[in-house]
Amino acid sequence: MTIIEFALSKTNTAPKYKQIAELLAEKIESGQLTANDKLPTHRFLADKLGVTVGTVTRAYAEAERKGLVEARVGAGTYVVDKKKVYWAFDQRDNYDPNECNFGFNIPPMFDRSEMLKEAMGNVAQSAQALNQFMIYQKPTGIDSHRQMVASWLNEHGVKLDADRLLFCSGAQHGMQMVFEAFTRAGDTILSEKLTYPGLISLAKQKQLTVKGVEMDEQGVLPAALDAACRQFQVRFIYLTPTLQNPTTATMSLERRKAILEVCKQHNLYVIEDDVNGLLPKDAPPPLVNLAPEQVFHIGAFSKCLAPGLRVGYIQPPSKMHPHLSITLQNHSWMISPLLTALTCELLSSNKLENTLLFIRTEMKERLTLALNYLSDYQLQYTHDCFHVWLTLPDHWRLSDFVNRAAENGVIVKSAELFSPPATNVPPAVRLALSSPIDQAQVETGLIKLKALLDSTPISDFTL
Numbered sequence: 105m106t107i108i109e110f111a112l113s114k115t116n117t118a119p120k121y122k123q124i125a126e127l128l129a130e131k132i133e134s135g136q137l138t139a140n141d142k143l144p145t146h147r148f149l150a151d152k153l154g155v156t157v158g159t160v161t162r163a164y165a166e167a168e169r170k171g172l173v174e175a176r177v178g179a180g181t182y183v184v185d186k187k188k189v190y191w192a193f194d195q196r197d198n199y200d201p202n203e204c205n206f207g208f209n210i211p212p213m214f215d216r217s218e219m220l221k222e223a224m225g226n227v228a229q230s231a232q233a234l235n236q237f238m239i240y241q242k243p244t245g246i247d248s249h250r251q252m253v254a255s256w257l258n259e260h261g262v263k264l265d266a267d268r269l270l271f272c273s274g275a276q277h278g279m280q281m282v283f284e285a286f287t288r289a290g291d292t293i294l295s296e297k298l299t300y301p302g303l304i305s306l307a308k309q310k311q312l313t314v315k316g317v318e319m320d321e322q323g324v325l326p327a328a329l330d331a332a333c334r335q336f337q338v339r340f341i342y343l344t345p346t347l348q349n350p351t352t353a354t355m356s357l358e359r360r361k362a363i364l365e366v367c368k369q370h371n372l373y374v375i376e377d378d379v380n381g382l383l384p385k386d387a388p389p390p391l392v393n394l395a396p397e398q399v400f401h402i403g404a405f406s407k408c409l410a411p412g413l414r415v416g417y418i419q420p421p422s423k424m425h426p427h428l429s430i431t432l433q434n435h436s437w438m439i440s441p442l443l444t445a446l447t448c449e450l451l452s453s454n455k456l457e458n459t460l461l462f463i464r465t466e467m468k469e470r471l472t473l474a475l476n477y478l479s480d481y482q483l484q485y486t487h488d489c490f491h492v493w494l495t496l497p498d499h500w501r502l503s504d505f506v507n508r509a510a511e512n513g514v515i516v517k518s519a520e521l522f523s524p525p526a527t528n529v530p531p532a533v534r535l536a537l538s539s540p541i542d543q544a545q546v547e548t549g550l551i552k553l554k555a556l557l558d559s560t561p562i563s564d565f566t567l
């Protein structure tokens with residue numbers, strides 16, 4: 105138990121439990137109480153302060169409501185470890201500054217609780233609206249929500265039409281619906297040569313063959329796409345034109361136009377994954393702006409706000425809209441209107457804008473760290489991107505490097521995960537700089553990776 109010196113003010117007229125919660129907040133703020141410190145028992149503190157046990161119980165409950173402390177069953181009340189509560193699902197339970205997980209393509213950690221509380225409070229203002237959220241809506245959701253999201257996106261350079269937009273549970277779900285609605289087992293689809301593992305997994309489950317198309321630092325090459333369209337019978341290409349996962353490639357406006365021209369010639373629809381499209385301040389226009397009838401545009405608020413929100417959107421070409429609406433209905437009838445209402449509130453109150461400012465600043469600092477440590481190596485990067493793409497020097501074999509990094513407490517993702525079946529795997533790894541808990545962990549990871557890259561591995565051979 106942590107011993108804390110408390111003294112209640114004789115002149116303060118606020119209820120005692122509030123005063124105690126306030127004192128706890130001050131002690132946590134000033135660092136006298138730190139993460140995982142155990143608070144005194146209710147009885148001990150009550151005796152010390154000359155208040156009832158009930159008052160301390162209320163004070164601890166108030167501090168818990170404010171997110172300062174947590175009651176652990178059978179163990180007592182502890183100061184919340186803020187770092188721990190932001191973690192992704194399988195990051196380890198204990199923060200260890202000597203370890204670094206570059207594995208997840210997630211926004212950098214920050215405390216979203218206040219923003220969420222405020223937005224939820226505002227959503228809950230209208231009893232009529234709350235009741236509306238608790239009943240079935242059309243599969244397309246509540247009209248005003250679609251209008252709000254479409255108009256926000258239009259203001260941010262994504263030209264979507266509220267009448268054609270469909271909500272989905274994040275970009276991955278959007279992809280799944282498009283494949284379900286418009287492909288059949290045995291079909292071939294095209295993608296960038298290295299692509300998002302969620303696409304590879306989805307294609308495998310739906311028995312689709314993925315053929316990767318040659319790319320450079322701007323993404324897929326128009327001539328290579330033309331050749332692939334001639335070689336394979338294809339109707340779809342899946343592309344991430346902005347901040348591509350894993351290579352960071354972003355297509356210039358000219359490249360976008362050239363790719364769309366090839367698609368038009370071959371009657372090829374583009375599934376545009378724009379999940380990262382809102383991250384850069386000045387990205388070129390999405391493909392949907394240039395050819396709305398050629399493109400299924402998929403976006404989400406997972407990367408620029410919160411992956412746990414699970415709200416995304418799709419705009420299909422107009423003639424595909426009815427079929428996609430039915431697919432959504434078959435999946436889940438509709439996306440929860442409570443979540444789309446919350447999203448609208450976060451958009452209209454500028455919470456997303458503020459989050460984006462934080463993300464961009466944080467990513468700039470993390471990228472500077474990566475460039476400091478890895479400048480001697482072949483690093484592909486783009487500003488505002490969560491990850492960088494590191495090509496290994498000749499003396500490292502890919503699997504050895506990934507394993508040795510893990511043995512040293514540093515998780516990186518192998519190019520193998522991003523390579524569609526039957527393609528050559530380049531000797532490269534993805535480092536999601538956004539994934540470690542803080543910049544100290546990023547730096548630890550970079551120092552260890554640099555030491556590994558600088559060293560020559562002992563060659564391993566077997567008979």
Ligand SMILES: Cc1ncc(COP(=O)(O)O)c(C=O)c1O
Nearest residue numbers: 209274275276300349379404406
């Ligand atoms: C390129 C790409 N598309 C889609 C997703 C999935 O996004 P969501 O969480 O919105 O389903 C990710 C997640 O990492 C991604 O990197």
